[in-house]
Amino acid sequence: MKYLRSFARFWWDFIVGDDWRVAAGLALALGLTSLLTHNGVNAWWLLPLAIAFLLAGSLWRATRAPGERAG
Amino acid sequence: MEDVSTSTVLLILGAFLASAVEMVEALTIVLGVGVVRGWRSPLIGVGAATIALAALVAALGPALSVVPIGTLRLVVGALLLAFGLQWLRKAILRSSGHTALHDEDEAFRRHREQAATATSERKAGLDWYAFTVAFKGVLLEGLEVVFIVISFGSAQGRLGLAAAGAAAAVVLVTLAGVLVRGPLERVPENTIKFAVGLLLTSFGCFWGAEGAGASWPGDELSLLGVIGFLGLLSFVLVRVLRRQRLGVLASGAKA
Numbered sequence: 001m002k003y004l005r006s007f008a009r010f011w012w013d014f015i016v017g018d019d020w021r022v023a024a025g026l027a028l029a030l031g032l033t034s035l036l037t038h039n040g041v042n043a044w045w046l047l048p049l050a051i052a053f054l055l056a057g058s059l060w061r062a063t064r065a066p067g068e069r070a071g
Numbered sequence: 072m073e074d075v076s077t078s079t080v081l082l083i084l085g086a087f088l089a090s091a092v093e094m095v096e097a098l099t100i101v102l103g104v105g106v107v108r109g110w111r112s113p114l115i116g117v118g119a120a121t122i123a124l125a126a127l128v129a130a131l132g133p134a135l136s137v138v139p140i141g142t143l144r145l146v147v148g149a150l151l152l153a154f155g156l157q158w159l160r161k162a163i164l165r166s167s168g169h170t171a172l173h174d175e176d177e178a179f180r181r182h183r184e185q186a187a188t189a190t191s192e193r194k195a196g197l198d199w200y201a202f203t204v205a206f207k208g209v210l211l212e213g214l215e216v217v218f219i220v221i222s223f224g225s226a227q228g229r230l231g232l233a234a235a236g237a238a239a240a241v242v243l244v245t246l247a248g249v250l251v252r253g254p255l256e257r258v259p260e261n262t263i264k265f266a267v268g269l270l271l272t273s274f275g276c277f278w279g280a281e282g283a284g285a286s287w288p289g290d291e292l293s294l295l296g297v298i299g300f301l302g303l304l305s306f307v308l309v310r311v312l313r314r315q316r317l318g319v320l321a322s323g324a325k326a
Contacts (some may be wrong), residue, residue: 014214015150017157026152030145030283037284044285047276048297051156052304058160059308063169063315 103182145282
């Protein structure tokens with residue numbers, strides 16, 4: 001059980017990292033891009049915009065939270 | 072032809088830089104252990120980790136080639152985006168002074184001290200501490216390289232080129248380590264990490280949108296536009312965060 005938890009923790013840190021909201025936002029943006037594209041809108045612009053908002057938001061939270069970890 | 076060359080160059084560059092920066096960190100760990108406890112056990116650990124990583128690439132590379140390219144690009148794009156944004160976020164926080172810069176010299180000192188105080192235990196004729204530290208260090212740093220090489224290579228159908236870029240970095244860093252006989256603290260690690268974060272996020276954005284069914288204007292040339300956009304965004308964010316930090320410091324000094 002301990003090894004299973006460590007394994008899951010490793011992959012969580014590897015893929016999701018310090019801010020799960022970024023990963024969730026990216027999944028949402030990719031889903032929206034797919035939805036729009038399959039409804040006739042070529043939504044190539046959505047992902048870069050989503051990245052800009054998610055990155056800025058994550059940095060805003062990190063610089064307001066005490067003890068941001070160095071990696 | 073020109074647009075294919077652009078993405079190919081960026082692919083090799085991304086794999087090379089990511090591999091170089093991870094190998095510098097792995098080299099620091101191996102050196103820190105090796106100079107204190109001797110070279111045999113850490114080098115066997117490095118060899119074992121390298122074989123494990125090579126087996127992973129050999130197994131996953133061909134397996135991914137049977138996945139449809141659209142699905143592969145969507146999944147790889149999503150993973151690269153999540154992974155790349157972590158690198159970019161940390162690089163921006165470091166460049167703006169909100170977190171400490173990674174210091175190889177300091178890391179080397181720390182590994183050396185830990186190696187000197189660790190107890191000596193022998194298993195299978197090896198100094199077990201030196202073996203496991205070197206093995207885990209190379210395996211964990213190498214896993215990130217394997218992830219980048221496989222995702223870059225498979226999504227563009229050029230696994231061999233991505234692997235060659237990474238292998239070139241491994242050879243270069245190893246040679247530099249042997250020549251310098253110390254940690255490579257002069258390598259501009261944080262700048263390289265910034266560039267790698269930018270490339271990972273840009274490739275992830277490009278392939279993620281393509282995998283979701285969108286078509287980029289200008290096809291693969293728009294990758295340069297994505298890199299430019301994210302580069303400019305990062306530059307602005309570093310400036311804003313640096314100004315914000317200096318403002319807080321100035322008001323703290325006045326109070």
